[in-house]
Amino acid sequence: MHRRSLLTAALAGASLAVPRVAGAQIEDKVEKVEILLDWKPLPTFAGFFLARSMGAFERRGLEVTFAETQGAVTSAEKIGKGSPYWIGTSSGMATVIGRSNGLPIKSLAVYYPKTPTVIFSRSEDRIAHPRDLYGKTLGVVPGSITNEELRALITVNKLDPDKIREIPVNWDAYTLIDKKVDALIDYEEMAPAELVAEGRRITMLRLADFGVRVYSLNLIVNDAAWADPARRVIAQKVVEAVQEGYNSVKERAGDAALRFSTLFPRLAPRYVDRSMVTVAQQLSGPPTGEQTRAGWEATIKTLESLKLLAKPVTVDEVAVLN
Incomplete structure (x- = not known):
């Protein structure tokens, strides 16, 4: 079998479409945005899919679709190009390595403050x-x-x-x-x-x-997109909506698993239940999506010690901190 064995097979043909939420408050202008995920639609990305299912994007005037690619490194490279994808997920290590290689990307939020x-x-x-x-x-x-x-x-x-x-x-x-x-x-x-x-x-x-102290799953954005006022507003709305989605996992993992299974019924329910509990544990601790200077410094230090950086990078080059 190929990657994720039964999971990959279970996802074959699974629809990523989610019905619009009845009664949601829609902003007058609807902005379309495609978010690139660095792997397949599994519970790792529950915050994104549940945000759409719950109407969190819709309430902010966003019409969201998802694309997927083969891993965090590839995702960072594609978002670094800025077209067709300018926002999506990666890992903390891939983000820093990409930045050191000249990719114009920055982190907007960190969902996994430690590696899973x-x-x-x-x-x-x-x-x-x-x-x-x-x-x-x-x-x-x-x-x-x-x-x-x-x-x-x-x-x-x-x-x-x-x-x-x-x-x-x-x-x-x-x-x-x-x-x-x-x-x-x-x-x-x-x-x-x-x-x-x-x-x-x-x-x-x-x-x-x-002892492996590195940031993991995070949301990254292309520099040029972030510099554009209109797309910056969209990116900020994405951050808010995904935070809402992941908070639903953090607070009620069982309910989140049930909703996710409804979206992807071909995934084994027992797997979704187990996986969602693990995701909720990853989210415990800091506020959802929070990234700190200390966290990025630890990630950069780890990569420097491994001599994996093409050139030195700073936290401010890697992340947008509040």
């Missing part, structure tokens, strides 16, 4: 600490931003990378189940949540618990 990336394995293999990876085979996906996060884990924990065997894989959780690898790396609410929902016993090593 985990290394997951069969429970019987007892991989619960970074050093437990010694002598094991770890499947990695070429081009994924999770590879840079893995480098950070190795560096922070002073591991010997030669003692960990890495092999390239597709986004296929069954390489783990079929014992072709000892462990895989992914966002917790994606493949790991799917396996847990299926009743499989897995152990998750959370990178954030072992």
Whole structure:
């Protein structure tokens, strides 16, 4: 199977259209905007889809559609071009790396203040600490931003990378189940949540618990679009509406899962329930969407230590702070 195995299959043919909300207060002028998501319509992006379902965009005079692409790095590159996409999601690491490579992008909001990336394995293999990876085979996906996060884990924990065997894989959780690898790396609410929902016993090593301090899921905007007064207003409305959507997940994960399942009925309900709880946990803590100078400084410092930046960047180059 290809990336996300059953999830990808379940999403095939799923409609992204959502009916208009009856009785919503619509502003006189409706602005159309297409938001680029850096992966498929999974609970990770629930704040966006629920914002549309709840009428949060509509009440602000926006008619929103979504596009999707293959990962945070690709999303940053496309938004950096400014056309056809000028606003969308990425990861904190991809945003900083992109900026250092000259991409004209900035972050407007951070939804995941810590990385949700985990290394997951069969429970019987007892991989619960970074050093437990010694002598094991770890499947990695070429081009994924999770590879840079893995480098950070190795560096922070002073591991010997030669003692960990890495092999390239597709986004296929069954390489783990079929014992072709000892462990895989992914966002917790994606493949790991799917396996847990299926009743499989897995152990998750959370990178954030072992010193990897980086911002993750965030909303980015093209510099030229942000400089344009009309599109800046649209972007600010998007920030407000998505905050409303993610707050509904944060406050009532069960209700959010039910609504999301209604939007995407071909996703397994047990998976959506499990995944949405994980998303809600990611949102706990700071106000939804909040980004701070300290948070970006930590992300930049991590990337500098890994020598992943083409040139030095500052927080003000990377993010629009209040």
